[in-house]
Amino acid sequence: MEYAIVKTSGKQFFLKPDQWYDLDFIYNGYAGDFLYLTKILLFRKKDQIQLGQPFLPTSKISAKILQQVKGTKMTVLKTKPKKKYTRTQGHKQLYTRIKIDKLV
Numbered sequence: 001m002e003y004a005i006v007k008t009s010g011k012q013f014f015l016k017p018d019q020w021y022d023l024d025f026i027y028n029g030y031a032g033d034f035l036y037l038t039k040i041l042l043f044r045k046k047d048q049i050q051l052g053q054p055f056l057p058t059s060k061i062s063a064k065i066l067q068q069v070k071g072t073k074m075t076v077l078k079t080k081p082k083k084k085y086t087r088t089q090g091h092k093q094l095y096t097r098i099k100i101d102k103l104v
Contacts, residue, residue, distance in 0.1 A: 025094035
Protein backbone atom coordinates (compact mmCIF):
# COMPACT_ATOMS: atom_id res chain seq x y z
CA MET A 1 0.00 0.00 0.00
CA GLU A 2 1.49 3.30 -1.01
CA TYR A 3 0.36 6.69 0.22
CA ALA A 4 1.68 10.13 1.07
CA ILE A 5 0.85 12.93 3.47
CA VAL A 6 1.10 16.32 1.76
CA LYS A 7 0.71 19.89 2.97
CA THR A 8 -1.10 22.22 0.59
CA SER A 9 -3.20 25.36 1.07
CA GLY A 10 -2.64 25.29 4.83
CA LYS A 11 -4.01 21.76 5.30
CA GLN A 12 -2.59 18.25 5.35
CA PHE A 13 -3.98 15.62 2.99
CA PHE A 14 -3.64 11.83 3.05
CA LEU A 15 -3.20 10.95 -0.64
CA LYS A 16 -3.42 7.61 -2.45
CA PRO A 17 -2.80 7.08 -6.19
CA ASP A 18 -5.75 6.94 -8.63
CA GLN A 19 -8.14 8.78 -6.28
CA TRP A 20 -9.55 12.29 -6.54
CA TYR A 21 -9.46 15.06 -3.92
CA ASP A 22 -10.86 18.58 -3.58
CA LEU A 23 -8.27 21.28 -2.85
CA ASP A 24 -8.78 25.00 -2.41
CA PHE A 25 -9.42 26.81 -5.68
CA ILE A 26 -6.38 27.18 -7.98
CA TYR A 27 -6.85 30.32 -10.11
CA ASN A 28 -4.48 29.55 -12.97
CA GLY A 29 -5.39 25.86 -13.29
CA TYR A 30 -7.56 24.49 -16.07
CA ALA A 31 -9.06 21.05 -16.65
CA GLY A 32 -6.43 18.70 -18.07
CA ASP A 33 -3.44 20.58 -16.63
CA PHE A 34 -0.92 18.80 -14.43
CA LEU A 35 0.38 20.17 -11.14
CA TYR A 36 3.12 18.93 -8.86
CA LEU A 37 2.81 18.81 -5.08
CA THR A 38 6.26 19.22 -3.52
CA LYS A 39 5.58 19.74 0.20
CA ILE A 40 5.54 16.06 1.13
CA LEU A 41 5.64 15.29 4.85
CA LEU A 42 5.57 11.48 4.71
CA PHE A 43 5.87 8.97 1.89
CA ARG A 44 5.23 5.23 2.08
CA LYS A 45 5.90 2.76 -0.70
CA LYS A 46 5.47 -0.94 0.21
CA ASP A 47 7.80 -1.51 3.21
CA GLN A 48 9.77 1.70 2.81
CA ILE A 49 8.81 4.85 4.76
CA GLN A 50 10.40 8.25 4.17
CA LEU A 51 9.83 10.98 6.71
CA GLY A 52 10.57 14.62 5.88
CA GLN A 53 12.12 17.14 8.24
CA PRO A 54 9.77 18.96 7.65
CA PHE A 55 9.55 18.13 3.89
CA LEU A 56 11.16 15.58 1.59
CA PRO A 57 13.57 17.50 -0.67
CA THR A 58 13.56 15.38 -3.85
CA SER A 59 10.08 13.79 -3.96
CA LYS A 60 7.08 15.18 -5.79
CA ILE A 61 3.57 14.02 -6.61
CA SER A 62 1.99 14.62 -9.99
CA ALA A 63 -1.74 15.31 -10.14
CA LYS A 64 -4.14 16.10 -12.96
CA ILE A 65 -6.81 18.79 -12.60
CA LEU A 66 -10.18 17.23 -13.39
CA GLN A 67 -12.45 20.26 -12.98
CA GLN A 68 -13.25 23.37 -10.98
CA VAL A 69 -16.25 22.67 -8.72
CA LYS A 70 -18.44 24.49 -6.21
CA GLY A 71 -19.08 23.08 -2.76
CA THR A 72 -22.39 22.75 -0.96
CA LYS A 73 -24.37 25.89 -0.27
CA MET A 74 -23.94 27.53 3.12
CA THR A 75 -26.57 29.92 4.46
CA VAL A 76 -25.36 32.90 6.45
CA LEU A 77 -28.00 34.57 8.64
CA LYS A 78 -27.45 37.90 10.40
CA THR A 79 -29.93 39.27 12.91
CA LYS A 80 -29.98 42.14 15.36
CA PRO A 81 -32.19 41.49 18.34
CA LYS A 82 -35.08 43.89 19.03
CA LYS A 83 -34.39 45.86 15.81
CA LYS A 84 -36.40 43.81 13.26
CA TYR A 85 -33.26 43.35 11.16
CA THR A 86 -32.61 40.04 9.41
CA ARG A 87 -30.32 39.41 6.48
CA THR A 88 -29.88 36.09 4.68
CA GLN A 89 -26.99 35.41 2.35
CA GLY A 90 -25.76 32.26 0.59
CA HIS A 91 -22.23 31.15 -0.27
CA LYS A 92 -20.67 28.34 -2.30
CA GLN A 93 -16.95 27.71 -1.84
CA LEU A 94 -14.88 27.06 -4.99
CA TYR A 95 -12.67 23.96 -5.13
CA THR A 96 -10.28 22.40 -7.60
CA ARG A 97 -10.79 18.65 -8.05
CA ILE A 98 -7.56 16.77 -8.74
CA LYS A 99 -6.73 13.14 -9.42
CA ILE A 100 -3.44 11.78 -8.10
CA ASP A 101 -1.49 10.42 -11.05
CA LYS A 102 1.53 8.83 -9.42
CA LEU A 103 3.67 9.14 -6.34
CA VAL A 104 7.32 9.69 -7.30
